[in-house]
Amino acid sequence: GAVVSQHPSRVICKSGTSVKIECRSLDFQATTMFWYRQFPKQSLMLMATSNEGSKATYEQGVEKDKFLINHASLTLSTLTVTSAHPEDSSFYICSARGPLLATNEKLFFGSGTQLSVL
């Protein structure tokens, strides 16, 4: 099956720094990837849809200048949390649809990144 690799799995940083999270589709091409955020005991909330070669589509209430998304290739999307603050501490997870023939476009998730901002 398709594999989505997300890195790093955990990051602790100081307030004001920027953190980059990578999401790679290892054995398939993903023209669209989704970025979610999950606070403790809450549901996964869609932040943005990342489109290869074009600008990301952000959900209402998500600051595009704070959460920078780059999807420069068919196998890599990155989310950069700029000037992180403690309230940005959360579990961030990416997902991509697998190829139609091999997976019937099933959704595959990265393993997630736990961000803690001190």
Place this chain on the structure above:
Amino acid sequence: RKEVEQDPGPFNVPEGATVAFNCTYSNSASQSFFWYRQDCRKEPKLLMSVYSSGNEDGRFTAQLNRASQYISLLIRDSKLSDSATYLCVVNVDTGRRALTFGSGTRLQVQP
């Protein structure tokens, strides 16, 4: 109103018990429905899709009632390894193909 609503639980049940989870969704145009399982601080994993005719996979049975906009999951003969959070998931925007997640129902199976 949330797009996908679930009872957060927790449901504490003994091994071998049968437990049922319910979920309602608000968008009548929703096309696809799923149950995912999520362990603490891990990625969600697809448990099963939910079809209008109802479907079963081993000890798990899922049902969909489009008229009531209601989805259920039944787990029979609970195992300790079933302890997790169960997420009701709906595809409410087929054009974008993103998924909308419920907040999850936590299950704790006890020996």
